[in-house]
Amino acid sequence: MWFKNMTLFRLVEPLPLSAETLAARLEQRAFQPCPSHQPSSTGWAPPLGRKGRDLVHAAAGRLLLCLRTEEKVLPAAVLNQMVDERIAEMEDRGGPVRRREKQELRERIVGELLPRALCRSRHGYAYLDPAAGWLVVGSASPRGVEELTGMLRKTLDTLPIAPPRVRQSVAAVMTAWLAEGQAPAEFTLGDICELREAGETGGVVRCRGQDLAGTEIRAHLAAGKEVTRLGLCWNERIAFVLDEALAIRRLQFLDVVRESLRDIADSPEAIFDAEFALMTGELALLAPRLLDVFGGEA
Numbered sequence: 001m002w003f004k005n006m007t008l009f010r011l012v013e014p015l016p017l018s019a020e021t022l023a024a025r026l027e028q029r030a031f032q033p034c035p036s037h038q039p040s041s042t043g044w045a046p047p048l049g050r051k052g053r054d055l056v057h058a059a060a061g062r063l064l065l066c067l068r069t070e071e072k073v074l075p076a077a078v079l080n081q082m083v084d085e086r087i088a089e090m091e092d093r094g095g096p097v098r099r100r101e102k103q104e105l106r107e108r109i110v111g112e113l114l115p116r117a118l119c120r121s122r123h124g125y126a127y128l129d130p131a132a133g134w135l136v137v138g139s140a141s142p143r144g145v146e147e148l149t150g151m152l153r154k155t156l157d158t159l160p161i162a163p164p165r166v167r168q169s170v171a172a173v174m175t176a177w178l179a180e181g182q183a184p185a186e187f188t189l190g191d192i193c194e195l196r197e198a199g200e201t202g203g204v205v206r207c208r209g210q211d212l213a214g215t216e217i218r219a220h221l222a223a224g225k226e227v228t229r230l231g232l233c234w235n236e237r238i239a240f241v242l243d244e245a246l247a248i249r250r251l252q253f254l255d256v257v258r259e260s261l262r263d264i265a266d267s268p269e270a271i272f273d274a275e276f277a278l279m280t281g282e283l284a285l286l287a288p289r290l291l292d293v294f295g296g297e298a
Contacts, residue, residue: 001047001064001275003125005140006240006248008287009149010297011133013160019058022128026055026065029155034070036115042069042151047125048272059277064127067148072117074110082109124148127276132284135161140247164246167295171244174227181213183232184293189213190231192241192250195220204228234286246290257282 017025031043045068046052057064083106090097090105097105125138126148137145153159177183178193189212195205205220212231231250233239239252257278264274291297 001125001272002251002253002279003136003138003283004251005138006251006283007137007140007145008164008246008248009135009137009161010164011128011130011135011160012162014133015128015130015156015160017063017128017130017156019054019056019063022063022065023054023056025155029151030055031068031070034072034119037111038072039074039110039114040069040071042067042147044068044151044155045123048269051268057273057276059273060280061131062127062129062276062280064125064276065148065152067124067126067151068121069124069147070119070121072114073120074113074117079106079109079113082113126152127280129280129284132287134287135159136280136283136287140243140249164291165298166246166291167298170242170246170294171226171228173294174230174242174244175221178212178217178227178230179221186235186289187293188233188236190233190239190241192229192231193217193227194229194243195225196228197223197225234289238282238286242290246294253279253282 026044029043031045032041034041044055045066046054047057047064047066048054055065083102086105086109087097087102090101124144124147127136128134129136135149137148139145139148149159149161177189181189183189191207191209191212193207193210193212195207195217197203203225205225207217210217227244229241229243229249231239231241233254237254237257239250239254241249243249260278261271261274264270
């Protein structure tokens with residue numbers, strides 16, 4: 001249980017939910033396998049996976065959720081071929097086929113294929129930290145984040161969250177770090193960055209595996225480009241790429257963190273619980289420090 005990406009949301013109002021209360025709400029929208037006639041199905045599933053029963057996994061007051069989505073797979077090439085063949089048959093019998101008829105035909109063929117289509121599943125994770133006032137989503141994709149937060153809002157009837165706001169421009173501060181060749185105490189620069197010119201049509205430069213203190217990067221900064229993504233390492237414990245919206249990508253918990261799991265029992269349940277507790281404990285320390293280096297929360 002290690003998040004690879006992360007988006008933070010501040011709980012703007014208290015959300016006093018116990019694990020039992022939250023699980024009862026999630027049960028109302030628990031995942032059900034995709035019916036034969038529907039293209040997809042979404043619902044809450046046990047975070048522990050097939051061996052789990054509980055819809056909420058709790059550790060140190062933090063509540064982990066899992067949203068499962070199942071989708072029918074209809075290859076576009078196959079669908080288009082069937083539609084073209086049917087249209088050709090219709091034209092042979094009665095002349096040109098109108099656009100509306102083609103659309104209706106396509107919908108009928110999709111309905112015919114759905115019961116025979118293969119299914120693929122994906123899982124999205126998030127956890128609530130009511131004491132610290134955070135919702136942490138294990139995704140940096142706007143679509144993935146909206147999918148999970150939207151479903152949670154429907155489930156709870158309310159979800160008082162907002163992206164964290166800081167007092168200083170994230171891009172401007174990261175640009176200053178790169179220009180100085182160093183990040184503030186506890187942080188070190190990685191080898192990944194993205195620089196963007198001002199304006200909607202401005203050029204973008206992406207660097208990976210490169211010395212960020214080198215002359216090439218400095219030339220881009222001198223030309224007026226601003227840092228919109230930057231690789232960082234915190235306390236030699238967590239490496240990540242931070243973007244200007246404070247979303248975190250390429251999240252990695254380094255060996256010094258994982259070493260504390262060596263003595264954990266080898267059952268999947270024990271390992272899962274220990275990893276979740278360790279991950280959330282580390283992120284609980286990182287999140288406020290990350291906001292502090294941008295002037296604190298506004």
